Amino acid sequence: MHSRFHWNGCWHKVMNSLSSEKAKLIKNEAVKIGFDACGFAEAAEVSEEAKKRFQNWLEAGYCAEMEYMRRYEDIRYNPCLLVEKARSIIVVALNYFPAEKQPASHPQFAYYAYGEDYHTVMKKKLAELFSFLLRIAPDTQGRYFTDTAPIMEKYWAQQAGIGFIGRNTQLIIPHKGSYFFLGVIVSTLALPPDIPQQNRCGNCRKCIDACPTGALSISTGLNANKCLSYQTIENRSELPQSIISNIGNRVYGCDTCQQVCPYNRFAVPSSVPEFRPHPEFLQLDYERMQTLSSEEYRMLFKNSAVKRAKYEGLKRNIAVLTTKNKKHF
């Protein structure tokens, strides 16, 4: 009996050291691929607290017309349903902070939309990392996602020790900021979980005070109905007057609650070539945007996340901005 326990102890030690070795290799490979952070969490259901918070958010109607947020609730709370016998959730982050920005006098796009569509770029890099997993552990089963499955990516990034969810509802990586795309691999490979991060907003409420529409609240998070990002990208109808009054010169998305966050003083430009803005994009001033044809729009934003707003949406936004800011040509 004694020897069996003894053997079990040894066996666990061997397994632990093997999985620690794999964890190191995976993290090194993630850096080689170009990711800025990589962490592991044990595959499990999300905490009751996170579940309740999300349910309350939905019940309050804060997801606005994003009905897809209400679907696949079971998977959202339990990503193990995506991969049978899932053991780990690997989370990676990729910096998109632009080196070169639009002139401040131009209609503003959110930074994440400056370059190539992040779905394409992240998918390629996640595929590389997953191939590496298969090389070091050929029996691994898994799936990878970037904003393409009902997974609480920011929650898992916090669990995987990458960063914490700030009051602006973004994932903040200490000493790096929040201009990051997240990717997730759910896999059957057991990996030693990292230590989850705690919220580090302290007494700060800069994002809440700076939000032009009052869309953020400490207790309830983001109300998408009030958010300029949601309204300028996802809303397919007319913009509400309360949004028009506070739109400023934002034509696609809004970065205000990230720009004011003290953690973003650490942001450094992304080195991902695909995220570099096209010179034509940087020349999109009011006049150019007002005269942009659907064909030109299609060409310019062919591989861009801006496609999400559709030509009509962008034209609606620019019409609002030109009237409001009296930019007629």
Ligand code: SF4
């Ligand atoms: S993206 Fe803009 S409108 Fe939305 S919460 Fe942040 S600051 Fe407010």
Ligand code: SF4
């Ligand atoms: S601005 Fe302040 S409160 Fe808001 S996310 Fe950043 S640190 Fe937290």
